[in-house]
Amino acid sequence: MYNDNNAGPARATQKSFDIIPSKTVIAESNFQHKSLCCFSCNIATGCCHGCSFCYVPETATIKQEARLENILGLIPEAWKEERLAGNHWGDTQWGNYSFLREWDEDEFKKSLKAASRKVDSLPSDGNRAVMFCTTTDPYQTLAIRGNPGKTTILNSHRRNMVRRSLEMIRDFSDLNVRILTRSPLAVEDFDIYKTFGDRLLFGMSIPTLDPHWSSVYEPHAPGPQAKLRTLEKAVEAGVNIYVALAPTIPDEGESELRETIRTLRKFNPVTLFHEPINLRAENLERIETRARILGRDVRSQVFQSRENWREYAFGQFDMVERICQELSVPQGVLHQWPDKDLASKGGFMKMKQMQAHRDHGSRLEGDLREAAEREWHNQRIPWIQYWHNTAERISAWPGKNRVVQHQTAEILPA
Ligand code: SF4
Structure with a gap:
């Protein structure tokens, strides 16, 4: 643990990077409706990139706070006090901690064997893949100011663990691997x-x-140009690539999004996954705090209510779909990730009620209600059900015939 005093005298940031007594293993993935993988291999708890929208604190790390606090010297006293005061430091300190797991070759091999035995009983939309990683980034830099020795140890440990686990999957199984990083x-x-x-x-x-937006939403991750150069190098090296346009942010409009998709399309990705920002635990507060520090205004009004969020989310899906058609992104490449909350008809009708009030100064009744009902039954719910169907919407994998996907273009309004 250390204090990052360069953060400014008023805001000396405490950070904690270390190795904890948990083993890196392959485990069944908890993802639903993503078509990313069957298994995950997470090398750390926490993530140095500290993305402000990140869902991981709520789904994974805050449940481990008490256990981590019991590891001597790992968690700063101020963070423990935060939890006693009713806040989750796992969430508020996201990006300020990363605890690498231990490497135990026998344990890893055992988990690899178990995964190989299980893979055929799992939904085929996971493409038999182990994903690096689902709750952290496999390629993060743990920099401990003033302690170059420990910095080197931690980064070598991270690197060796990723390389050795990849070699073992390659040599001792027929599982596939999906890497996702920033x-x-x-x-x-x-x-x-x-x-x-x-x-x-x-x-x-x-x-x-x-x-500028990247530094609000992905504060400690490398910038967009560095990522594009990495994709370019991957293509040059003959590595199969995909891209996660995730999440699209409310601050950019159609022209910015078109430019992003046009740029990504040039790499000929096997899949272009897309989702808007979903609301989880404290992520809105993290986004607003980060924007305040950088002196930027974010369009946080789209998260003010579930209805506002639904409108933004549906709008983003429609816009990405439209742009992909316009740019002739090949069929089967775009893969949308609608959140399960969007599948609620009650929620959809409340959104329509809000729009009726705002746009027409009226209640949702008569023709407006009928139109909303039609939209739900003919367009929205078939579209969502398609993306939530593990048998139908399998993401593309190189070497396999690409799945001919549902023609969403026909059911979404232009
Ligand atoms: S890189 Fe991934 S896991 Fe890490 S903070 Fe960002 S979204 Fe979360």
Whole structure:
């Protein structure tokens, strides 16, 4: 643990990077409706990139706070006090901690064997893949100011763990691998990726091409240009790639999004995953805090209520779909991730009620209600059900015939 006093005298930031007594293993993935993987391999608890919208604190780390506090010297006293005061430091301090797991080759091998036995009983939309990583980034830099020795130890440990686990999956199983990162450090492992052939897909998360917005939403991650150069190098190295346009932010309009998709399309990704920002725990507060520090206004009004959020989310899905058609993104490449909350008809009708009041100064009744009902039954729910159907919407994998996807264009309004 250390204090990052360069953050300014008023806001000396405490950070904690270390190795904890948990083993890096392959575990069944908790993802639903994503078509990313069957298994995950998470090398750390926490993530140095500290994305302000990140869902991981709510879904994974805050449940481990008490256990981590019991590891001597790991968690700053101020963070423990925060929890006693009713806040989750796992959430408020997101980005300020990353605890690498231990490497135990026997344990990893056991988990690899178990995954190999189980894979055929799992939904085929996981593409038999182990994902690096689902709750952290496999290529993060743990920099401990004033302690170059420990910095080197931690970063070598991270690197060796990722490389060795990849080699073992390649040599002792027939599982596939999906890498997802925001970091150009991945280039250091392209030599291993190449030995996987079509068994590995390498992807980067690129929500925006604007470095100013990137520093609000992905504060400690490398900037968009560095990510694009990494994708370029992957293509040059002959590595199969995909991109996660995730999440698209409310601050950018159609022209910025078109430019982003046009740029990403040039890399010919196998899949272009997309989702808007979903509301989880404290992520709105993290986004607003980060914007305040940088002196930027974010369009947080789209998160003011569930109805506002639904309108933004549906709007983003429609816009990305429209732009992909306009730019002739090949069929089967775009893969949308609608959140499960969007599948609520009650929620949809409340959104329509809000729009009727705002746009027509009236209640949702008569023709307006009928139109909303039609939209739900003919367009929205079939579209959502398609993306939530694990048998139908399988993301593309190199070497496999691409799945001919549902023609969403026909059911979404232009
Ligand atoms: S890189 Fe991924 S896991 Fe890390 S903070 Fe960002 S979204 Fe979360």
